[in-house]
Amino acid sequence: MLAKKYQHSEVEAKWQKFWEEEGIYRFDEDEDGPIYSIDTPPPTVSGAIHIGHVYSYTHAEIIARFWRMRGYRVFYPFGFDDNGLPTERLVERERKIKASDLQREQFNQLCLQTTEKYETKFKELWQSLGFSVDWNLEYSTIDEASQRVSQISFLDLYQKGKIYQAQNPVLWCTECQTSIAQAEIETKELETKFNYLNFKTDCGEDLIIATTRPELLPACVAILIHPDDERYRHLIGDEAIIPLIGERVPIIAEEEVDRTKGSGVVMCCTFGDQQDIIWWKRYQLPLREMIGTDGKIKTQYKPYDGLSFEEAREIIIGDLKKEGYLIKQESLTHQVAHHERCGQPIEYHTSRQWFIKVMDEKERLIKVADEINWHPAFMKYRYLEWVQNLEWDWCISRQRYFGVPFPVWYCAQCGKIIVADFEQLPVNPLKDQPVSRCNCGSTDVVPEQDVMDTWATSSVTPQINACWRGGEEFTFEIKPMSLRPQAHEIIRTWAFYTIVKSLYHFNQIPWKDIMISGYVMASRGEKISKSKANSQYTPEELIEKFSADVIRLWTSQAKLGTDIYFVGDEVRNNQRIPIKLWNAARFVLSHLKDFSGIEQREYELMDQWILIQMQKTHEAMTKSLEAYELSQAKAILEKFFWNDFCDNYLEIVKERLYKPELRGDDGRKSAQQTLYMVLLNIIKMYAIFIPHMTEEIYQDYYRVREGVMSIHCLPWNRYTDLNFVQAIASGGEKFIQIASQVRKYKSEQGISLGSELARLKISVGSEDSRDFLLKTQDDLKAVTRAKELIFEKANNELGVTIIDE
Numbered sequence: 001m002l003a004k005k006y007q008h009s010e011v012e013a014k015w016q017k018f019w020e021e022e023g024i025y026r027f028d029e030d031e032d033g034p035i036y037s038i039d040t041p042p043p044t045v046s047g048a049i050h051i052g053h054v055y056s057y058t059h060a061e062i063i064a065r066f067w068r069m070r071g072y073r074v075f076y077p078f079g080f081d082d083n084g085l086p087t088e089r090l091v092e093r094e095r096k097i098k099a100s101d102l103q104r105e106q107f108n109q110l111c112l113q114t115t116e117k118y119e120t121k122f123k124e125l126w127q128s129l130g131f132s133v134d135w136n137l138e139y140s141t142i143d144e145a146s147q148r149v150s151q152i153s154f155l156d157l158y159q160k161g162k163i164y165q166a167q168n169p170v171l172w173c174t175e176c177q178t179s180i181a182q183a184e185i186e187t188k189e190l191e192t193k194f195n196y197l198n199f200k201t202d203c204g205e206d207l208i209i210a211t212t213r214p215e216l217l218p219a220c221v222a223i224l225i226h227p228d229d230e231r232y233r234h235l236i237g238d239e240a241i242i243p244l245i246g247e248r249v250p251i252i253a254e255e256e257v258d259r260t261k262g263s264g265v266v267m268c269c270t271f272g273d274q275q276d277i278i279w280w281k282r283y284q285l286p287l288r289e290m291i292g293t294d295g296k297i298k299t300q301y302k303p304y305d306g307l308s309f310e311e312a313r314e315i316i317i318g319d320l321k322k323e324g325y326l327i328k329q330e331s332l333t334h335q336v337a338h339h340e341r342c343g344q345p346i347e348y349h350t351s352r353q354w355f356i357k358v359m360d361e362k363e364r365l366i367k368v369a370d371e372i373n374w375h376p377a378f379m380k381y382r383y384l385e386w387v388q389n390l391e392w393d394w395c396i397s398r399q400r401y402f403g404v405p406f407p408v409w410y411c412a413q414c415g416k417i418i419v420a421d422f423e424q425l426p427v428n429p430l431k432d433q434p435v436s437r438c439n440c441g442s443t444d445v446v447p448e449q450d451v452m453d454t455w456a457t458s459s460v461t462p463q464i465n466a467c468w469r470g471g472e473e474f475t476f477e478i479k480p481m482s483l484r485p486q487a488h489e490i491i492r493t494w495a496f497y498t499i500v501k502s503l504y505h506f507n508q509i510p511w512k513d514i515m516i517s518g519y520v521m522a523s524r525g526e527k528i529s530k531s532k533a534n535s536q537y538t539p540e541e542l543i544e545k546f547s548a549d550v551i552r553l554w555t556s557q558a559k560l561g562t563d564i565y566f567v568g569d570e571v572r573n574n575q576r577i578p579i580k581l582w583n584a585a586r587f588v589l590s591h592l593k594d595f596s597g598i599e600q601r602e603y604e605l606m607d608q609w610i611l612i613q614m615q616k617t618h619e620a621m622t623k624s625l626e627a628y629e630l631s632q633a634k635a636i637l638e639k640f641f642w643n644d645f646c647d648n649y650l651e652i653v654k655e656r657l658y659k660p661e662l663r664g665d666d667g668r669k670s671a672q673q674t675l676y677m678v679l680l681n682i683i684k685m686y687a688i689f690i691p692h693m694t695e696e697i698y699q700d701y702y703r704v705r706e707g708v709m710s711i712h713c714l715p716w717n718r719y720t721d722l723n724f725v726q727a728i729a730s731g732g733e734k735f736i737q738i739a740s741q742v743r744k745y746k747s748e749q750g751i752s753l754g755s756e757l758a759r760l761k762i763s764v765g766s767e768d769s770r771d772f773l774l775k776t777q778d779d780l781k782a783v784t785r786a787k788e789l790i791f792e793k794a795n796n797e798l799g800v801t802i803i804d805e
Contacts, residue, residue: 002589002700006582008547012692016127024710025068025132027075029476036072037478038064039462039511040133041486041494042079042141044454045115046086049125051566054539056517058555059630060485061131063515065688066625067482068132069716075478077137077465079146080122082115083403084454085176085341090114091402100177104401104430111402115140125539129548130691132712139464141457142404147426149464150457151407153501155419156470157356162504163396165354165417169270169277170395172349173339174295178399179353180339181453182392183493185346187335194262196327197320199223199240201251207232207240208327210262212334214320215313216269218245218301221285224266227253232265243325244316252283271348274391291347293399309347354397354406354450358500362387368499371509375628376561379488379516386492394497396456403451409434413442422470459497462510472506481511488516488561515628518563542571549690550574556630556689577638578693581686584646585697588679591657595672597705598719604656604667605776607674608724609732610649613640614678616729618720621685637685645678648736648783655782663778677719680706684718687711731772734798735780738762738773741800742784751804757786761801763794 019025038060043053068074088099091107091114099107119140126133139146157163170179195214199207209223223240225232239248249267256275257266268279270288279285290301297304297312304312320326337346358365365387374380397406407420407427420427421435429447437443460468467475480502486494495514502510522536542551553574558564603611617640624633653671660668680702687694691712698711708714738760746753764770770791773780777789 002582002586002697004586006578006693006696008549008692009544011696012128012130012548015692015695016130018695019130019132019710019712020127020135022709024712025074025076025134026136027073027134031073033071033073035075035478035482036064036067036070037075037465037476037481037483038077039465039481039484039498040076040078041484041490042081042139042458042461043122044084044086045080045082045118045122046090048118049122049539050520051537051539051542052520054125054129054551055520055555055564056485056487057126057131058129058552059515059517059560059628060483061129061133062552062556062630062688063483063485063625063628064132065691065712066716068712069684069688069714071715074132075137075465075476075481076133077139078123078126078131078133078135079139079141079461079464080115080119081454081458082111082119082140083142083457084451085178085398085400086454087111087115088400088402089176089341090118099401108402112142115142128540128543129552132691137465141454141464142402144426145467146457146464147404149460149468150404150452151420151425151427152422152468152470153460153463153505154407154452154456155422155425157501157504158419160504162357163354164357165352167350167352168355169280169348169350170353171337171392172293172347172351173342173344174291174293174347175342175344176339176400177293179349179351179395179397180341180346181395181455182390183386183394183455183496184340185337186340188338189333190336192332192334192336194330194332195317195320196263196329197243198325198327199243199267201235201241202239202248203235205235207235207251207265208263209265209267210330211267212332213269213272213313214316215304215309216267216272216290217242217316218297218304219269219271219288219290220245220247220249220267221270221280221288222249222268222283223251224254224257224268224279225251226257226259226264227255229257229259229264244319244323252279254279273348277348287350289350291349293349293351295344295347351399353395355393355395356456356500356504358390358394359392361500361503362390364503365496365499368503368509372499372511373513375513375515376559379491379514379561382488382491383495386496394500396453397450398453399449400451403454404457405429405451406448408448409445410448411438411440411442412444412446414438414440416440418445455493455497458494459501462498462502463505479506480509482513484511484514486514486516488518491516513628516561518558518561521563521565536566536568546571546575547578547692549578549692552691553577553634553689556634559631560628577641577686578690580642580646581683581690582693582697584641584650585679585683587650588675589697589701592672592676592701595676598673598676601670601673602666603674603724604670604779605728605772606649606652606732606735606779607670608728609735610644610678611674611722612724612729612732613644614681615720615722617644618681618685618717622716625688634689637682641682641686644736645682648739649678652739652779652783656779667778681719684711684714684716687714727768728772730766731769731776734764734766734769734773735776737798738780738800739783742786742802745802749804753785755785757784757802757804759788759790759803760784760786761790761792761799761803763792763796763799763801765794765797769798 064074064076091111192212194210196210220242235251236253238251268276292298297307299305405428409418409429418434462481466478498510554571620636621633656663656667656671683694683697
């Protein structure tokens with residue numbers, strides 16, 4: 001028997017242990033049946049999990065439960081993205097150290113210790129939420145198996161000519177002191193100044209140039225003028241003298257110069273932005289790279305050497321003013337690229353890096369988007385916009401420590417690249433040696449020091465899940481996977497890079513469907529994040545206070561893909577459903593103690609009506625869940641449970657349950673069988689949202705009768721394939737309208753709902769509806785407490801007159 005009060009802390013822990021011990025969610029590769037596979041996003045180990053993670057990860061978990069109950073073998077792994085810069089920065093922050101202060105191996109050991117600590121906490125949190133993950137499929141992106149898959153990916157793409165190494169200007173973070181990819185940039189709107197500087201030309205003319213980065217004057221290599229600009233075109237071919245520096249640089253005609261911006265004259269420096277790189281390459285200009293990898297001015301650029309670029313800017317502006325070169329300054333708001341990991345403004349640095357080609361495959365990468373089902377559909381356009389605006393190949397090398405090593409050495413004699421054999425993977429070139437010697441005969445090698453970008457490994461999570469062994473060999477045949485759930489901010493990274501890898505490796509999409517969740521916002525324009533620590537409550541605190549089931553319900557309240565604000569009252573409001581469900585279940589089960597089981601029988605008409613409503617709810621909810629619209633599915637179920645079942649049907653059958661002597665035993669048995677099936681379907685449909693309470697109700701009464709170990713193994717279509725005349729639904733609607741009008745009347749009059757009424761005059765236009773109401777008048781009298789019902793013919797659809805004498 002269900003307890004009077006539901007104790008969530010005891011119940012949730014009990015069933016979590018039961019599910020784990022009984023292997024309820026274990027994936028058995030030897031079983032038959034269709035597979036539904038989920039490419040679960042491995043959370044980065046960069047800080048504590050917050051409510052935003054709970055919000056998006058629970059969406060995928062609900063979908064996993066839905067497809068499992070549909071009869072699919074659900075492949076639901078979980079991983080942790082624990083290599084790369086996010087983890088390194090966490091260790092530096094917590095230990096108050098710099099990676100460069102320690103030996104590489106020593107620092108990596110600290111990273112491993114830290115990731116183990118956080119991953120244990122992460123796993124405990126997901127388990128406390130009742131996640132139906134098969135933890136036997138757990139992985140981390142730094143473990144040996146993942147490193148092997150990542151290195152297989154590198155070698156495969158290298159052999160296919162999709163990976164190359166080049167000495168190029170790259171996006172560079174001076175804080176993290178590593179190259180980064182375009183996808184790791186976030187732009188911030190900053191206030192700055194346009195500095196109008198006076199350059200002298202060889203012929204003695206003044207040439208005014210506006211720049212936001214006067215500190216790059218020592219790196220200026222050319223002046224560019226639009227060939228149709230009548231103000232300046234006579235200077236094309238001349239030379240200009242850089243203020244303070246005294247160097248002469250050519251004045252070049254360039255059609256891409258914006259004549260309306262600033263003075264209409266532009267200086268090209270190496271490098272201030274992407275456009276500088278384009279012009280530098282186009283005109284084969286000299287390289288004057290004045291900012292070092294640490295963000296300090298290099299020693300050859302005296303007297304500014306050793307200064308940060310911020311310090312250099314301040315001093316150079318002062319010198320320009322002093323020497324009379326600064327004509328004026330104008331306030332300006334512009335977009336500045338920053339590294340998303342640390343917030344540092346991006347610089348450009350020329351260095352040897354590894355790249356994956358994407359610029360020459362943009363058309364193919366755009367076309368493949370149509371092969372994937374995007375949920376919601378508009379998210380596809382975010383992907384397309386990203387691909388269309390790509391400006392760089394994907395830089396995958398990082399000058400860091402804690403990451404997957406490149407399986408690469410260089411011949412010490414001739415410098416040739418030597419790659420590892422597939423058989424020796426995973427390999428660490430700092431410790432291991434290549435199997436084969438260089439073609440030049442030398443056996444001396446220099447190991448590659450760089451590690452792979454974390455996304456280079458995260459982008460092969462479908463292959464990690466399938467245990468890719470190279471070529472077309474996999475342990476699990478799950479390619480392409482069924483679903484990728486993720487948040488919208490990593491479409492440009494995780495989604496894009498995974499599509500790139502799958503397309504290049506197998507000429508195939510990585511998954512059939514992609515489900516995109518929104519953010520949880522702490523305030524307007526600011527998402528909840530680990531780095532900002534701006535969450536009001538921890539997930540653990542919320543679970544303890546409200547229960548895992550309530551938190552799960554809360555995550556399902558917003559339309560897919562939309563951002564929501566975290567409001568404590570909204571979480572609290574989700575308690576109403578579990579409370580109502582528990583009380584309804586206690587009431588129903590108290591009247592099923594003598595129920596002998598499902599049998600072939602004739603149902604009372606209003607029993608048929610609620611079963612039809614249940615079928616409609618089941619069908620509509622299934623359709624919504626297939627489209628990944630969780631909030632819609634939840635709303636459909638809530639309307640049926642709260643309005644049709646609790647407010648109406650339970651009130652209708654109370655007399656049949658409490659007073660069988662008045663209505664006959666058949667009426668009571670019809671109600672019992674109906675209640676049995678409807679309550680079971682309600683808890684079954686709610687089980688994907690609130691798995692703990694529904695399991696408690698199921699185990700208390702239904703398990704011995706249904707013969708299925710857990711509600712989460714129960715078929716989704718159980719007792720929903722019932723054949724009733726649909727006209728009953730229309731008659732039932734008229735019945736409910738009458739009952740609702742009577743309730744409204746009593747409420748307005750301040751009369752108890754249990755008070756009797758003398759009579760109801762009911763006028764109905766439809767003969768079918770009138771016939772239905774005549775056949776159900778005993779139930780109608782019971783629910784309205786009317787002593788007499790008078791039926792009249794009428795032209796109108798329905799009329800109710802209440803006579804209370």
